[in-house]
């Protein structure tokens with residue numbers, strides 16, 4: 472790889488031990504993927520924040536980077552942690568786990584990382600614009616950044632995202648290059664999708680068909696005429712989970728979609744296929760549901776307002792987690808939504824989510840509007856699932 476004099480100095484250890492290690496990681500990655508050079512990034516999102524995923528080895532790596540003088544050079548935010556940093560006791564988190572999670576957050580804070588702990592950084596200030604190069608981890612956010620915002624990122628891992636934060640660089644390969652972003656297959660959506668859970672089912676149906684085709688081809692998706700931010704975050708999370716998709720083009724949504732003609736290779740997604748995907752994520756009986764969660768990906772303030780409206784003056788009968796980012800929770804506090812929601816017995820699980828929190832074995836069946844949450848509820852925690860419209864998920868908590 473061709474490095475600039477500053478990048479060469481980083482690699483030689485002129486800056487700090489942490490920067491040297493970071494540049495070594497990026498240089499190795501770039502060499503593996505055939506990058507010719509490094510490019511500057513304007514934003515980083517780091518995943519792998521839960522102590523449950525990092526363990527002691529991961530925490531030690533972070534501590535060494537912090538002790539070695541690592542400092543974020545660009546705006547850097549964090550993915551959800553394993554607990555609500557301020558309210559973990561209410562969620563039944565083990566004190567030993569909490570202490571270790573706090574050590575993880577502390578290591579990131581020492582490196583100047585904004586410890587917002589959310590998978591939707593684009594809802595509160597980490598919002599790259601069209602064409603900007605970024606280095607994001609977290610598959611749903613990567614897909615959203617590439618496909619909805621039109622920024623350019625590969626799907627980073629935790630260490631490579633941290634390395635990008637500490638150097639302000641990433642190797643120029645993959646979705647940073649114009650030629651890699653061209654769509655390869657047209658997907659014609661013949662189904663009517665309106666709500667988050669339907670967008671999630673659509674993401675599953677498309678993702679699985681792409682996977683079955685044996686390729687991670689960038690899809691050009693036709694037939695979706697209308698989609699809100701909330702619909703799109705659900706869709707991005709789902710197609711990334713079930714298809715490994717990091718970029719799609721959707722005319723009318725994706726800023727650069729108009730640059731391309733629909734590729735000749737194509738497949739369609741019928742109403743029946745979306746309904747089959749919905750059915751597959753509904754294996755729990757209503758009576759089996761003992762855990763309800765909304766906020767995968769993390770909730771927007773508009774969604775929290777709706778929950779407050781639905782819960783006003785009522786009492787929930789099941790464990791109900793409202794998962795969102797701390798800045799969004801602050802708006803909720805200011806608007807009085809938090810008071811209404813907490814008076815109902817529902818709990819804010821800020822900074823975390825029902826997937827990364829260590830809750831394996833605590834529940835039998837999850838009700839949610841998120842296809843991604845269904846996937847991990849089963850794969851990680853062995854919960855059955857009910858995938859429902861947003862309002863009905865709230866209704867499930869009240870039953």
Ligand code: F3S
Pocket residue numbers: 550551590611708766767768769794823824825826827843844847
């Ligand atoms: Fe976000 Fe957790 Fe879902 S990280 S996308 S809420 S699995």
